[in-house]
Amino acid sequence: MQQPIDAEAACEQLHESKGSSLERMLRILDLFTQQHPIWTVDGMSAALGYTRSSAYRYVRELTDANLLFQSEAGRYSLGARIITWDRQLRVSDPLVRAARSLEKMFPQWEGEQVWLVCRLFKDQVVCIHQTGSLADRVSYSRGSPRPLFMGATSKVILANMSSRQQSQLFLENPQEVATSNLGATWEQFRRSLQRLRRQGYVLSSGEVDVEVFGLAAPIFDSDSKVVGSISCVRPSSQRNSEHDEIQGQQMLTLADNLSQLMAALAYRPERLD
Template sequence: MLNLDTEPPEHVGPAKASSLERMLSLLDFFTCRKPVWSVGGLVKASGFTQSAVYRYINELADSGLVAPVQTGRYSLGPRIIQLNRQLTLSDPMLVAMQSIEAELPQLSETQKWHLCRLFRDRVIAIGEYGNLDAPLSYQRGNPMPLFRGATSTAILAWLPERQLMRLYLENQPDGEPQNFAASWPAYKKKLAAIRKQGFASAFAEIDPEVNVFGIAAPIFNVEGKVIGSISNVRPMALYRPELLEAQGGAVAELARRITRDVNALAADMDEA
């Protein structure tokens, strides 16, 4: 199973980042595989000076974003737990999803729905609904690749062209061959077809050993910028090509409802 949380972070280099960005980038080193760090370890891993890391860690500890587990060694702190609870209860996408959760269409007896947000050049699941017989890599808080799976493609296809071209050029050498066209114009045409269709679909691109397929559609903010997606994932044994268009339309309609509700919630908060 793919799990990006165990990969080394792509930290921000000192040459192109502000002091605040460098400080916050230290949080990326605290992963499930390595949850505890010493100052010396962070100095070596980040490339920052020892005095800078000491200063950053002290500031992060004062804010509760990291906490000492013993002298000179730190883990993520209680402030993150507090913020996670706040997000769970008040994230506009999750609040919008709560209003339609009981109405989620039962496209098959076994299915799972994922609500995801765009985060940097990754996609992060923020909500899971339903059940499958096997666990998937799309789990709350786990960053996933932007160039694999319907959940990500439904976001990727609606990104601005300039941003999309940058991502295509940066990721092509390491991307999965089946997900990249031979040229940028060809790839742009491929994504244009997805936008015209209104939804994305993919087959066993994230967890091949689980053998599932997904259908996903984009969610937008009030400015019309894509911010996330909703996807339905089911076993490949239940795939029926003649039903794809109708089921994709149903997922796209859910995405439109969430978009409307998210923007209505944002408007209400502005007026409060």
């Protein structure tokens, strides 16, 4: 006799076929943001379109792995393992260590300023180190992803990617490209990035945060592959365009020092402090 079809199980099997179980489980972690740090299982299920049984199973596995924590009955927050991983990155990432070591060498230009060191993770730029006195006027701090096509911090990375990477990003992100001020066509986009690459540093004003401008330079690994950037963000009212070139060259020198020290630390894993 034919067994009755379990509709929820069939739906779950269909969802699993559209993406690996691990990938679907990790999407739950992406739900936890500064604006929404606490979730119920039903809320996760509704937000991601998962069946309740799938959501409960994923949450149970993430909780067992200390990636989620049940802060109160039926409500979850990020777990202890993520905190320990963040500390591990702070003390072991060669770029973070290099930035901390060279902080005293950062130029101290007139007025307020905040320094951002960012890494490229696949096609996402994330701030991994921040220091300075302008933090309340900058929306991106450590751990925050930055738009890849907006702002000096990201554009200097984009300009130093390979032509193949740039072409792929251009095709996959038409809306972001349209608002990037880099050109509407591939030829315009390519030429804009070539110009920025030849200049070395990138300056932008008000693209990510209003009333501030940023000056950024690229950071490269030992294989001359761009891996991140260092940028200085200051109030637009304090910009003197006559100093742009001099300060841009200072940024390039600082970025080169960071690149060299990062490469050295990658082969020397012991801590500096």
